[in-house]
Amino acid sequence: MKLPGNAWTSLAAGYYHAAGEQSCHAVWAWGDNSNGQIGTGKGYIDANIYQFPELVIGPGPGLIRFTPASAAVGATVVATGTGLSGLTALSVNGTDALASVTNNSDNSFTFVVPAGATATGTTSVDAGCGSASSTAFTVLPCLTPNLQSPTLTLAGSGQGTVGAGAFDAGSTASCGAITFEVQKLRTGTVYGTMAEPGLLSLTAPAGAVFTSVDFASFGNPTGSEGNYTLGSCNAPNSLSRVQEALLNRGGTVNISASSGFFNGDPCNGTSKQLAVRATYTYPVGSASSSLEYACADLGSQPVQLTLTDAQGVSMTRPVSVTVLSPPTATITGLNPVSATPGTTVMASGSNLTGATALTVNGASAAISNLTATGFTFIVPAQAASSGNLILSLPCTQLLTQPFSTTPLPVELVQFTATLAGPEAVRLTWMTASEKNSAYFEVEASADGHTYRRVGQVAGHGNTTHQQEYQLVDKGIRQYATGLVYYRLRQVDQDGTATLSPVRTVKVAPTRELALFPNPTTGSATLTGVQPGALVTVLDAVGRPVFTLHASAAGTAALVLPPGIAWGLYVVRVGPQALPLIVSQ
Structure with a gap:
């Protein structure tokens, strides 16, 4: 009888025999088998075979x-x-x-x-x-991948994003939509040599696999530290045998430096060694729908792309993205091309959005109003009379533009702003020389942007001698801020004005005491108190009624003693005092 496939089996052998098929393909055999056996292997020594059928092929699919x-x-x-x-x-x-x-x-x-x-x-x-x-x-997987390696040009900021879909060149799927995820890969290099007949061990870090063999030679290669070159003796299959041993494996891989491993001795009687340099790849971060790159990533970057079909079956493929520098920036003009310190200059050009730093004739300057096509800056007082404007941009871009400064009519060598008591600031300044100097205006600001005129001091016209000036700004509490900004506006006799560097003064904030309800029948709240300050309640003749300390929030809850007489009381905090009226 023929079994499934190409196998055959004997059902029975001997003087006579019989076989029968039961339901579900159960085959039975019996007979007088004194000179043979049935398919189960029982022979003539079993005297009962001829009387009882034996199951030869079991039932079932x-x-x-x-x-x-x-x-x-x-x-x-x-x-x-x-x-x-x-x-x-x-x-x-x-x-x-x-x-x-x-x-x-x-x-x-x-x-x-x-x-x-x-x-x-x-x-x-x-x-x-x-x-x-x-x-x-x-x-x-029901999908057929069709992939590509895109190019990413960084934005002017030196940053760029590539979506997972950018690696797809028309992949298809017969079972629904495809989703894509990408993950950054990083590479490393490992190398080593081993003399015949030792074992060369190469190790990839945890999570990494060997992805390429950059050099392999069993013979007499020369060089060290991974910088190997072929010698006069080299097994022709050196590269292929090492690739077989290394590629797509992780951890430590041992490779035999022996003629047996390389299927023959490439140069009999010569001492041989095995030299290998290989690259391993490992994932960085987690898979996502897009990847971010910056200037440090310029060049070809390896990526692992995961494609998942609508049934949840996934496959991964190695791809790459080429990261390019931002578009080349240019400065096409300066207006004006020469200016005195303190003058605002407008620069025009292209692809300037990512500008990070500016020096003008050797002095640092702040960049303002930056767009892709231009920016402004104020010529710093320390700028040399001639030199270059140097603009720094991402990915080591530097733009250079010739620029010159013209001497200031007034050479300001000192400008200070210091407190002169709790309510005033003293402004002092000094000039080394003046030319056509009409006057100085002192300007103040509470926010560093909007300035108002504080006062004016006459200049000395034309002088080559050192001159000293001062002006006191009284009533600085009017600014209602903890930091006041000051600058000088020097005005020439022809009306030309030049601004000085800004100086700042810290002002202790003033607390306004308030008491409510007032009048009161039994309690009141005091606000505007210095946290922790001592608060004293006095009667009309100056006798203390009770004291307490202000809370951390600058308030004090005044709970009057029961039965206190109605009338006028005084609440005192340091030199400040408020009247409190207790009514019936």
Whole structure:
């Protein structure tokens, strides 16, 4: 009798025999077998064989093969086996597929790979005679990748983003939409040598795999520290054998420096060594829908792309992105091209958005009103009379533009602003020389942007001698801020004005005491108190009634003693006092 496949088995042998098939393909044999045996292996020594039938082939279905052995979701597959008629259940790698069964016979059936089936697993069937299973079928991703390596030009800021979809060049999927995720990869290099017949050990860090072999030679290579060159003796298969040993492996890999490993001695009688330099790759961060790059990433950057089909089946592919510098910036003009310190200059050009620093004739200057096509700056007092404007941009870009300064009519050598008591600031300044100097205006600001005139001091016209000036700004509490900004506006006799550097003065904030309700019948709240300050309540003749300390919030809860007489009281905090009226 022929079994499934190409195997045959004997049912019975001897003087005479018989065989019969029961339901579900159970085959029985019996007879007088004194000169032979039945298919189960029992021989003539068993005297009972001829009386009782023996089960030769057990009942139940069997799965033999799948055609094809691997297919994507939605593909049609033929399963071949025995006892398959009347299927009552079919599970393909964990997912029910009975509804798709067609052409069901005793020896085969056809099914469609169901959505949700895992890549590997168990395919099982139930039929009238029992069940069977097989792990021989593999579900393939339903997508066909078509990938590319894009180019990313950084923005003027030196930053750039590439989306996962930029690596797709038209991938297709028969089972729905494809999702893409990307993850940065980093590379490292490892190298080493080993004399025959030792073992060369190369180790990739945890999570990394070897992705390329940059040099391999079994013979007499020269060099050190990974900088190897071929010698006169070299096994022709050095590179391919080392690639077989290393690629797509992680951890420590041992490679035999022996003629046996390289299938022969490349130069008999010569001392040989194995030299290898290899690159490993490892993921950085986590997978996401996009990747960020900066100036430090210029050049080709390795990326791992994960494609996932609608059934959740994923595949990963190595790709790369080429990161390019931002567009070249230019300065096409300065207006004016020569100016005195303190003058505002407008620069025009292109791709200037990412500008980070500016020096003018050797002195640092602040960049203002920056756009892609221009910016402004104030010529610093320390700028030399001639030199260059140097603008720094991301990715080491430097722009240079000739610039010159003209001497100030007034050479200011000192300008200070200091407190002169709790209510005033003293401004002092000194000049080394003056030319056509009309006067100085002192300006003040509470926010550093909007200035108002405080006072004016006459200049000395034309002088080459040192001159000293001062002005006192009284009543500085009017600014209602803890920091006051001051600057000088020097005005020439022709009306030309030049601004000095800004000076600042810290002013202690003033607290305004407030008391409410007032009048009161029993309690009141005091606000505007210095936290922790002593608060004293006095009667009309100055006698203390009670004291307490202000809270951290600068308040004090005044709870009057029971039975206190109505009338006028005084609440005192240091030199400040407020009247408190207690009513009936």
